[in-house]
Amino acid sequence: MRVQNEYVLKLIEKGERIDGRALDEYRLVQVEKGVIQNAEGSARVKIGNTEVLAGVKLAVEQPFPDKPEEGLLIVNAEFSPIASPLFETGPPSEEAIELARVVDRGIRESKAIQMEKLCIEPGEKAWAVFIDIHIINHAGNLLDASALAALAALLDARFPGWDGQKVDYTVRGDKLPIQHKPIAVSFTKVGNTFLLDPNLEEESVMEGKLIITSKEDGNICAIQKTGPLVLRLEEIDDLLGKAGKYAEKLRRMV
């Protein structure tokens, strides 16, 4: 393990990677929508061997008292133990909670969903959008894959029926009012180098990541520094400048 780690580190110092990619090159990204019939929207995202499923379910609930004229958004992630020997059964881990909350912030802060169009009866009834992220195989870079899957599932989603009393899940109505496409790009620091889309070996030697979620107009809607990483101002400037470009490439996939 240790020998392997040093090899990975040395390669990266030279600007190379164990799987031959360029530092800013993603593995093969595949997005498939509509994969789960019982979900109102769903998507499978594969980035290399990493595989993530996102499902959107809708229900009618009472709006939050401070936002009586808006729908509700709930993002949840489960790191299923099927996906990795590192994952355990039980309540969501610190990592799963952080991932879900970063994905949530990207969608919420970009106003990707027109939340006011989810209101049915102000203060009484509104659509609640549940986005569940389910990891199928963990081969690195879960965050970028999860955020992409969540967005793709939202774009796939359609309203079920509603007769004023109960939801009819056999109906597949209009699309959800999605107006923006936030995309998360994780810049991963290994040694003194930043790279994109780390695999598991690279994550095992990384210092941490700066995750930047941006919109079509290049504006930034969420940032999260994760791991015991430190960042110099010039590094931050550099990554902020690049995030939009890489996001745009991923955005074309959904």
Add this chain to the structure above:
Amino acid sequence: MRVQNEYVLKLIEKGERIDGRALDEYRLVQVEKGVIQNAEGSARVKIGNTEVLAGVKLAVEQPFPDKPEEGLLIVNAEFSPIASPLFETGPPSEEAIELARVVDRGIRESKAIQMEKLCIEPGEKAWAVFIDIHIINHAGNLLDASALAALAALLDARFPGWDGQKVDYTVRGDKLPIQHKPIAVSFTKVGNTFLLDPNLEEESVMEGKLIITSKEDGNICAIQKTGPLVLRLEEIDDLLGKAGKYAEKLRRMV
């Protein structure tokens, strides 16, 4: 322990049991109803040294959305640590949950309770029947004792008062609408032999059980294979044929 186990096994091979019973003979079965005054219905069942208490409580709740014109049935079992050194404090064990669910299915699937007669106001209010099973002493064959106690407690139960607003537990009204008497019989496999009503020693060497719950008309309303037992088709046929006969004997006790 191991010596004891081999002795039990050898006896059973010869068709004998350590307490001298025939293979299909129950220990002394005693059923006593009305043992708990604060319960709407209750029963104590003893089978040999095994002792189980079942209590029925009624409350008014909202019916399930998919069954707006029916009452609710909730069966719960607690393996109290008073009853055995094998039981621990804490949330119900896998065994306790399985037992409660098998008892529940026998009652539910046989339509023992006329659930539609528990409805007070469709979609709004109906009686919820809580059956709680409490083990007092565990000397083997908890399932048969628990299912019998649950049925006896149901037969003992009477509605409390209801004035449209709240329940008056000081009133003891009509009996519950019970129309069938499902009885569970556990066939326990030890070596190549099936026996009834195992004691603790026999349970410690068993392969598992096939639990068959049947009604007065001989129809079967619940089956559960439990333990790492395998069953041949002829064995299943044989047990299916016998279940009703043994159930009838127990049914006469309630």
Add this chain to the structure above:
Amino acid sequence: MRVQNEYVLKLIEKGERIDGRALDEYRLVQVEKGVIQNAEGSARVKIGNTEVLAGVKLAVEQPFPDKPEEGLLIVNAEFSPIASPLFETGPPSEEAIELARVVDRGIRESKAIQMEKLCIEPGEKAWAVFIDIHIINHAGNLLDASALAALAALLDARFPGWDGQKVDYTVRGDKLPIQHKPIAVSFTKVGNTFLLDPNLEEESVMEGKLIITSKEDGNICAIQKTGPLVLRLEEIDDLLGKAGKYAEKLRRMV
């Protein structure tokens, strides 16, 4: 530790204490109200190095069915791990729950709050008074400090606004209807001696405590014997006789 303990014990046998106090002498008691702006009422109590914060929050809830014309009182204590190496994170310990319940009983049984004046709409809406006790530093005698802080916070509390629909926490209205001032005094038995306001060293060698909460008129509204202490009748008589006097001294502080 053991040597220290024996020294503490020997001193107390002689009627002396390691910090030079008389057996029935409290450390410096300081009460400061209005220390938390977001609470409807709050108080910090210091007894020597022991420091406790109590906060009162009000919300509108449904009254309990058996008391439709009264408000609700909820007392909760958290032994924050900031306060002592003895405290751990997680749900409240047995000790924290006992402390909260003894404080609760003193307030409830003395009718310190005119609960019927908290009713807004009988059976439908009433003020719920949440008293949260938060330990900042544990240097002995948490109970007396907590009960005092809870009372001081109640006396400091004012109603927020209520427009019939929701609570407006920016408004600071009338005082709560407080009509009595219950005070808890813990008599701590070390060897054969009872003393007041034990410090940590004294608590580490005590047998236990008799906690007596009394009102202005000398009546007793709560008692709790805590610890594996035994009490003779004369001891009880003696402590019952003294509780009111010491309570009066503390009462003057709030």
Add this chain to the structure above:
Amino acid sequence: MLKRADGRKPEELRPITIRAGVIEQANGSALVQMGKTTAVAAVYGPKSMYPRHLRLPDRAVLETIYAMVPFSTKERVRPGPSRRSIELCKVIRQALEPVIFLEEFPKAQIDVYIDILQADAGTRTAAINAASVALADAGVPMRDLVSAVAVGKIDGEYVLDLTSEEEDLTACDLPVAVIPRKEQVTLMQLDGDVSPEDVKKLVRLALKGCQTIYQKQREALKRRWIDEGAK
């Protein structure tokens, strides 16, 4: 003189039944009925304590678990510990500890489980009465039994062994446990609003009641030993 709803005199206990040895699987057990309140207690141990790091080098750890069965009350009790039951586990444990020679079993644990099958006030005192007999039935060495009862004050009169109806009328609810031979109090709690003089008199009334209960406890153990001897 106060007329009690069940016809008792103020200083009269409810009918009390005590049986030792009711749970065959336990090392010791007892059933106590005080009026309509029924408690059953089982003792498992002394036995080696796990996990090891909780062992005490010089004495056994006593664990008491008090629980109400869901159908023991008018309103169904949700299973699992409540804040009330957590407090009761603690005061019951501390009512029993003073009589047990825990120091005879270093590194061991003794588990006392108490289930309330039916509740009509006085469940903690019935629990203590049952637990104390169950401990003796298990052969755990003890200085004495512990006996317990609740007292109150209704219409100015001191009354022994409250029912739940009486709990709504009393000026105070004062459960007391004592070591009968030494007349020492091991549990004392009070809810209410009464004078110190009232409390003094009530404790004495409770002690008197406990002496009667003590006789019943001893008789139950005697019956159990005779039965055992007869086997």
Add this chain to the structure above:
Amino acid sequence: MLKRADGRKPEELRPITIRAGVIEQANGSALVQMGKTTAVAAVYGPKSMYPRHLRLPDRAVLETIYAMVPFSTKERVRPGPSRRSIELCKVIRQALEPVIFLEEFPKAQIDVYIDILQADAGTRTAAINAASVALADAGVPMRDLVSAVAVGKIDGEYVLDLTSEEEDLTACDLPVAVIPRKEQVTLMQLDGDVSPEDVKKLVRLALKGCQTIYQKQREALKRRWIDEGAK
């Protein structure tokens, strides 16, 4: 003859797809689709068991965790174990145990995780089919595979492999798992109201269905081995 909503004959299985080796991180894995029901299983182990005190001296411990993904059903499923899923973990484990040579791995544990991605009845039988292939894919030594399917009785006719629509119509729901070569039953549950004769015939129908599923399981493993060999 009964007309089934999806056009199947009474004794016809839903379209079934089985793929082995779908999760790269796992020691073995499989995906099973039976109609609209999709189960994915992953095996981790055999590996040393922790915590140590749970180790068995003479065999491995088999752990099975069955979970429904929140968006697998029409009404969203709340994450975390339910009473239903706890029971299913147990019966699935006991359906698999009889075929695994657990005694070859003393002190070890074998974890089988099963996620239901989409549910349209028969999730426990799909779970068993997937788990059994995943165990074989992981190279865990087994006597045989286990194959499973649910059967029922609609309008007097025996039907194989129920959908959730059919679950609302059937006189009984009878999931069965078998060791196909020995024709031994390792899981058998029933909900309903049917005669003993019905049950006998239904078990035979299930066994017949299982033989077909068994072929699909073996083909999936063969494809996997050929693919691997080709690498």
Add this chain to the structure above:
Amino acid sequence: MLKRADGRKPEELRPITIRAGVIEQANGSALVQMGKTTAVAAVYGPKSMYPRHLRLPDRAVLETIYAMVPFSTKERVRPGPSRRSIELCKVIRQALEPVIFLEEFPKAQIDVYIDILQADAGTRTAAINAASVALADAGVPMRDLVSAVAVGKIDGEYVLDLTSEEEDLTACDLPVAVIPRKEQVTLMQLDGDVSPEDVKKLVRLALKGCQTIYQKQREALKRRWIDEGAK
């Protein structure tokens, strides 16, 4: 220029008070008030880590627990961890780790507990400021302190140290923690909708604010050491 509700200039911090050594029982502690936000931090350790299997052979484990006191906000906070507080524990820990010489204490653990007594925005940054002083007060060897503040953009202007009123107006909320002497960022989060250029400028504004806070932290530690020396 923007008029702030509390009269501050855009680039002005709220009144800040820092006191070290406020909890006698802790190895180190600190209280930080930034406007109406109050955080108190306590450090216990370095000490031997339990359970043993979580020990790291080459460094200490840092544990940070962030909790809001129930009465710290307008709506009462329910006690116990929330998803928000679990995330904050993680980012706070990772903001502090880079400055602590954890490798000096193999197999040990250092616990940092932070309670928010009063919340008016900026609780995570106040928590970091308090924790960092508490660690120094405990004598834990550190490369430098960590200083933190949140910045935002209101009506086109960059503003330092947001209140909760301002959080409702800002185009983004950007909490930042830095190692002041090296000008390295150890915490950075953002909620909002702003251009990359905005972020660059805001980080610089935060850094400037942190330098002022850093002076206050050092003064608090100096006062504490002088007080101690005087004893």
